Amino acid sequence: MKPAADGVTVKLRARCRRSGSNEAKKQTSQNVLIDSKRSTGAYSGSTFVPAVIADHICGYFRDVLQNGVVLGNVIPIKMKYALAFAASEFVNFRLIEFISLCQLHQVPLETTILDWTEEYWSLPYVVVNFRDDAEANLIVGRSVLIKYVYHVWCEASCLNDLLGMIQNLPSHLTDKYLNSGTSYKVVVSSANRKIGHEEKLAMIEDVLNAHPVVDATVQLKNPEHQLQILLDYEPRNWVKGTPKCGAKLRRLFYGRLTGNSKRKEIINAYRLANRVYLGNTSMDVRLAGIMANIGLCEPGSLIWDPFLGAGSIVIAASIWGAFGAGSDIDYALLHGMGMSPKAGQGKRMDGECLRTNYYQYGLQSCYLDVVVADAASLHRLLRAPGVENLMNPMHPVDGNSNIGLLDAILTDPPYGFRESSRRVAVQAVERAPSMVTADRLSEITGIPLTDLLKNDQTEEALLTVPHDLPHIPHKETYPLSETHRDLMNLSVRLLKPGGRLVFWIPRKRDNSSALASVPHHPRLRLLAVCEQLLNARNSRLMIAMSKLYPNDPDESDVRSAA
Structure with a gap:
C-alpha cells in the first residue's frame, strides 16, 4: 500500500466471486441484484448477479486497481466507513437501496462498494468507501435501512490487535477529537451478543490507554464527538437444551460516529396508525420509503401509481419533494366513501381522501391529483410529450423513444387475495332493463x-x-399475468429513459427460483429482485426495472448473447 500525502492509506478492494464457484451454485433467491445502474458509465456490459459476478467484471476491477484510472480520471482517495443497519429488518433490500442512493447523489459505485456479495451485505456492519463525512451523510441521511455511519479508524479480528493499531494511528486523524480541548464519549455497540457494563468499561479503558495522548473532556450527555467501538460476533442459533458458549468475535471496528439517518423520525411522523386516510392494504411506511429510494425520487420528480389505493407509496415519494399522482379503478376508495378500515370508526369522515393526507403532513405542494381510471386503459388518458394520439389501444409501444412523461412508476398491484384485481370489461354485458x-x-x-x-x-x-x-362500466377479473404485462407496457410508453419501475408480485414459496416468477420486457432492464417472506408458503417479490435508452439493445438480445 502506498501512503497518501496526508498519511491516509489508499486501500481499494474488489472481492469478486467466480461464476463457477460452489458458493455461486448455492445462491438463494432471497436477494438477487441484477444490475447496478451505469450512471457513472464505468461498466456497460450485460446484466449480472453480484453473488455470481462474471469473470469479465472481475477483470474490469483489476484494470481499475492496476491503472488507478476510471474513465480517464484519477481515483479519488477514499476512507473507510461502517454502515450500521437496523438489525435484521428487510436484509434483502439493503444493497439495492444503497446502490440507488449512490446513483441518486452521483457517488461512483466502483470505488464505494468493497464487496457485492449477498452474504457480506447481510452482516450487521458493512464497510464501504466514501470521500469524506459529507458524502457519507448525504447517502445515509435518507436511508430507511441504515441507522448510523461511522468513520473507521482501524479494524481487527481481536481486541489485542486493535489496541496495537490504535497506538499507530496518525495524529492528524485523532487529535481533532481527543487533543483539541473538545468533549467526547466512547460507546460500545455489539451485534449477536450482549456485553455487560463492566466489560464495556474495561474495553473503553483499554482503548483510551492505547492512545499516546488524550487531552479532551469526557462528557456523557451531548458531547461534541462520539467515538465508537463496534463488535461483530458470529450469530448463535442454539438448540433447546444446548449449553451456552461464548460467541466468536468476527470483526472489531474503532472509529467515530459521523451521522445517522432520518429513518426514526420518518417512521414516527408518517406512522399508518396516525394517518387520516387509510386503506385496507396500505403499504408499510418503511417499504414505501425503500421504494421511493429505489425509484430515485427527488425534488421535481413526477411519480405515478396506477394502482393508487390510499396513496401510501406516493406519499413516501413526496417526502423527498417528488410530485405524487395516480389512478385507481375504485371510485369509492378515491373519494373517501364507504367504511373506514380503522377499528371503531365506522363510515369514513367527510373529505377523507389522499389530499387530506398531503395536508396532514404539510406536503400539499407536492400533490397533483388522482384519476378514477382502469390501469389497463390508462394509456388513453396519459401520453408522453410529443405523442399526439394514443387513443388506439393497439398503438405500438415505442421503447426507443427518447422522451417520457414520468420519472418513476411505483406501485403495488392487487394480488386478488385481500383486494380483488378488476378492470373494465372489454365487452359490455347485456342485462335485463332496470x-x-x-x-x-x-x-x-x-x-x-x-x-x-x-x-x-x-x-x-x-x-x-x-x-x-x-x-x-361493467368490471371483470384482471389476471395477474395481464396486469404485469400492461404495467410494463405502460412504463415503456410513459417513463423517461432511465426511469424506474418498482412494483410487487406474489410468489408461492417452492423449489423454483424467484427469477422464474419475474416478468420481463425487452425495453426494461431488470435491476433487482428482493423477496419479502410473508409466511411459510407465501412471499412477495419487489421488482425494480429501468427503461432502456434508445441506443441500448433489447434485454432479450443481451440475455441471449450471455
Whole structure:
C-alpha cells in the first residue's frame, strides 16, 4: 500500500466471486441484484448477479486497481466507513437501496462498494468507501435501512490487535477529537451478543490507554464527538437444551460516529396508525420509503401509481419533494366513501381522501391529483410529450423513444387475495332493463315527473331506465399475468429513459427460483429482485426495472448473447 500525502492509506478492494464457484451454485433467491445502474458509465456490459459476478467484471476491477484510472480520471482517495443497519429488518433490500442512493447523489459505485456479495451485505456492519463525512451523510441521511455511519479508524479480528493499531494511528486523524480541548464519549455497540457494563468499561479503558495522548473532556450527555467501538460476533442459533458458549468475535471496528439517518423520525411522523386516510392494504411506511429510494425520487420528480389505493407509496415519494399522482379503478376508495378500515370508526369522515393526507403532513405542494381510471386503459388518458394520439389501444409501444412523461412508476398491484384485481370489461354485458319508480327516474334523468308518466300511469308505476344514461362500466377479473404485462407496457410508453419501475408480485414459496416468477420486457432492464417472506408458503417479490435508452439493445438480445 502506498501512503497518501496526508498519511491516509489508499486501500481499494474488489472481492469478486467466480461464476463457477460452489458458493455461486448455492445462491438463494432471497436477494438477487441484477444490475447496478451505469450512471457513472464505468461498466456497460450485460446484466449480472453480484453473488455470481462474471469473470469479465472481475477483470474490469483489476484494470481499475492496476491503472488507478476510471474513465480517464484519477481515483479519488477514499476512507473507510461502517454502515450500521437496523438489525435484521428487510436484509434483502439493503444493497439495492444503497446502490440507488449512490446513483441518486452521483457517488461512483466502483470505488464505494468493497464487496457485492449477498452474504457480506447481510452482516450487521458493512464497510464501504466514501470521500469524506459529507458524502457519507448525504447517502445515509435518507436511508430507511441504515441507522448510523461511522468513520473507521482501524479494524481487527481481536481486541489485542486493535489496541496495537490504535497506538499507530496518525495524529492528524485523532487529535481533532481527543487533543483539541473538545468533549467526547466512547460507546460500545455489539451485534449477536450482549456485553455487560463492566466489560464495556474495561474495553473503553483499554482503548483510551492505547492512545499516546488524550487531552479532551469526557462528557456523557451531548458531547461534541462520539467515538465508537463496534463488535461483530458470529450469530448463535442454539438448540433447546444446548449449553451456552461464548460467541466468536468476527470483526472489531474503532472509529467515530459521523451521522445517522432520518429513518426514526420518518417512521414516527408518517406512522399508518396516525394517518387520516387509510386503506385496507396500505403499504408499510418503511417499504414505501425503500421504494421511493429505489425509484430515485427527488425534488421535481413526477411519480405515478396506477394502482393508487390510499396513496401510501406516493406519499413516501413526496417526502423527498417528488410530485405524487395516480389512478385507481375504485371510485369509492378515491373519494373517501364507504367504511373506514380503522377499528371503531365506522363510515369514513367527510373529505377523507389522499389530499387530506398531503395536508396532514404539510406536503400539499407536492400533490397533483388522482384519476378514477382502469390501469389497463390508462394509456388513453396519459401520453408522453410529443405523442399526439394514443387513443388506439393497439398503438405500438415505442421503447426507443427518447422522451417520457414520468420519472418513476411505483406501485403495488392487487394480488386478488385481500383486494380483488378488476378492470373494465372489454365487452359490455347485456342485462335485463332496470325498473325504478317514476320519482326515482325523474331524479336520475332530471325530467319532470309529469312528462314521464303516461295518461294511464300513476306515481307508483315502475318505469324502465333508458340505456343511454351515464353508468359505471361493467368490471371483470384482471389476471395477474395481464396486469404485469400492461404495467410494463405502460412504463415503456410513459417513463423517461432511465426511469424506474418498482412494483410487487406474489410468489408461492417452492423449489423454483424467484427469477422464474419475474416478468420481463425487452425495453426494461431488470435491476433487482428482493423477496419479502410473508409466511411459510407465501412471499412477495419487489421488482425494480429501468427503461432502456434508445441506443441500448433489447434485454432479450443481451440475455441471449450471455
